[in-house]
Every structure is written in structure tokens, then in C-alpha cells.
Amino acid sequence: MTNTDDIAALKEEMAALRDEVGLLKDRNEICALQYKYGYYLDKCLYDEVADLFAEDGVATFLNGVYRGKESIRRLMCGWFRELFTGGHNGPVYGFFLDHLLLQDIITIAPDRQSAKGRFRCLMLAGTHESRPQVPGMPRACWEAGIYEHTYVRENGVWKIGVYDYSLLWQADYEKGWAVGGALLPPLTKTYPEDPNGPDELLPSTPPVWPETRVVPFHYPHPVTGAVWSGDPVGKRPENMGEK
Structure with a gap:
């Protein structure tokens, strides 16, 4: 190889390394x-939380879709804040909401302007006996679900572009998850009829425990390259003999 070839090869290697470092930085x-x-x-x-979203972000929660950052503020700073803290932005005495995020899988788009991310959520919530309970919730409860988000780079900063939380199960702590089911009712009204409501209602609320389901994976199988396309809803007892 000539010196020119050596330099070209080094430049190519440097470019590849720069791209790899960039992808690692994006993922982190x-x-x-x-x-x-x-x-x-x-x-x-x-x-x-609301400030983490892109200006044209979309959030799906239960059977409601919130479109745009101001709509997402209705979800976070309206519904959630009023329900859990009585309108106060920040922690309140006698209430906790520990929110564990695990098993992250992140896939960066080739142009590095968007990405997909999957996270498992395990949540523990509780209200101390010295204060009133949160309406509609037991004093202590569990919740679990899957986030399948899209992230976008907006003005050079990564933000949440599409927020899609799939609630899988909720359970009263005292009773346990063997008898658990949904604690939160489905949404029934849109904004402005409901001041904190979504812009759109989905046709139905996705099933929760004791139903079991697969939240679709944004990524292909890492060995076969196949995209999973099975039945997302678990087989019911009356159909267990079917293949």
C-alpha cells in the first residue's frame, strides 16, 4: 500500500470510529x-416531566392520545398532578411513587435524528395512613408496564417524541397480584369536555392482568433478523388446547 492508501484507510477507520462513538453517545x-x-x-x-417532550410530541396513556406538548401538559400537569398531589408540583407529605425503569433496549436511526426505546416499568405507590387516600387507589399498590417510546433530536437535544406506555397490571399490595386487575378506569371524555382529557379516545383500552399480552417489539430478533408477528394476547383457559 502507498502512503496515500494508508491515509485513506486511516480516514475511513476514523470516520467509522467517529460514527460508533456518536451512536454510543446518543444511546447514553x-x-x-x-x-x-x-x-x-x-x-x-x-x-x-412535560419539559422532556418535543413540541409536537404525542403521548398515549390507557385509551387516550394527547397530541402536542400543551396537550401532554394536561396529562402530566393536569390529571396526574391534581390526582396525586392536589395540584402541587413536587413531593407531598405521606405519598410516594417509586418508579423503577429496567431492561433498556435502544435503537438509533441511521440518520441519528430519531431513536426507539423499550423500557420495563415497575412502580410502587403508597399513601401513609396519616393522610387521605388518593381517590380510586388503595393505600399501597403495585403497577407494571412497558414503555415503547420514540425519541427525536430537537435543536440538537434528545427529547421524547412519542410516549407510549402499555399498562400491563396493577394490584392492591394487601391482596397481591394474584387477584389484581386494573385500578384506573378507562377514559371516557376528550378535551375540552374533560379539562384534563385527551385529544382522541382509542376504540378500546388494551387488556390488563389477568389477561397477558406482548407489547410489540420495535426491534427484530437479534439472531434471526425476523420481526415478531405472533398473537399479542395470551391464550385464554378455554383455548389452551389449541395450537
Whole structure:
């Protein structure tokens, strides 16, 4: 090889390494973004949570779709904040909402302007006996679900573009998850009829425990390359003999 060839090969290697480092940096920033979301949510810092979203972000929660950052503020700073802290932005005496995020899988788009992320959520919530319960909730409860988000780079900063939380199960702590079911009722009204309501209602609320389901994976199988396309809803007892 000539010196010119050597230089060209080094430049090519440097470019590849630069891209690899960039992807690693993006992944770390997105992972940190989602974890910071969890820490803010833990302490009922709903203004801070809303500021993590892109201007044209979309959030799906239960059977409601909130479109745009101002609509997402209705979800976070309206419904959630009023329900859990009586309108106060921040922690309140006698209420906790520990929000664990685990098993992160992040896939960066080739242009590095968007990404997909999957996280498992395990949540513990409780109201101390010295204060009134949160309406519609037991004093202590569990919740679990899957986040399948889209992230976008907006003005050079990674933000949440599409927020899609699939609630899988909730359970009263005293009774346990063997008898658990949904604690939160489905949404029935849109904004402005409901001041904190979504812009759109989905046709139905996705099933929760004791139903079991697969939240679709944004990524292909890492060995076969196949995209999973099975039945997302678990087989019911009356159909267990079917293949």
C-alpha cells in the first residue's frame, strides 16, 4: 500500500470510529433522558416531566392520545398532578411513587435524528395512613408496564417524541397480584369536555392482568433478523388446547 492508501484507510477507520462513538453517545443520552423522566415522576415534578417532550410530541396513556406538548401538559400537569398531589408540583407529605425503569433496549436511526426505546416499568405507590387516600387507589399498590417510546433530536437535544406506555397490571399490595386487575378506569371524555382529557379516545383500552399480552417489539430478533408477528394476547383457559 502507498502512503496515500494508508491515509485513506486511516480516514475511513476514523470516520467509522467517529460514527460508533456518536451512536454510543446518543444511546447514553437517550437512556439518561428516560431515567431522568423516571426520577422526576418519582417526586411528582410534572412540570419537569412535560419539559422532556418535543413540541409536537404525542403521548398515549390507557385509551387516550394527547397530541402536542400543551396537550401532554394536561396529562402530566393536569390529571396526574391534581390526582396525586392536589395540584402541587413536587413531593407531598405521606405519598410516594417509586418508579423503577429496567431492561433498556435502544435503537438509533441511521440518520441519528430519531431513536426507539423499550423500557420495563415497575412502580410502587403508597399513601401513609396519616393522610387521605388518593381517590380510586388503595393505600399501597403495585403497577407494571412497558414503555415503547420514540425519541427525536430537537435543536440538537434528545427529547421524547412519542410516549407510549402499555399498562400491563396493577394490584392492591394487601391482596397481591394474584387477584389484581386494573385500578384506573378507562377514559371516557376528550378535551375540552374533560379539562384534563385527551385529544382522541382509542376504540378500546388494551387488556390488563389477568389477561397477558406482548407489547410489540420495535426491534427484530437479534439472531434471526425476523420481526415478531405472533398473537399479542395470551391464550385464554378455554383455548389452551389449541395450537
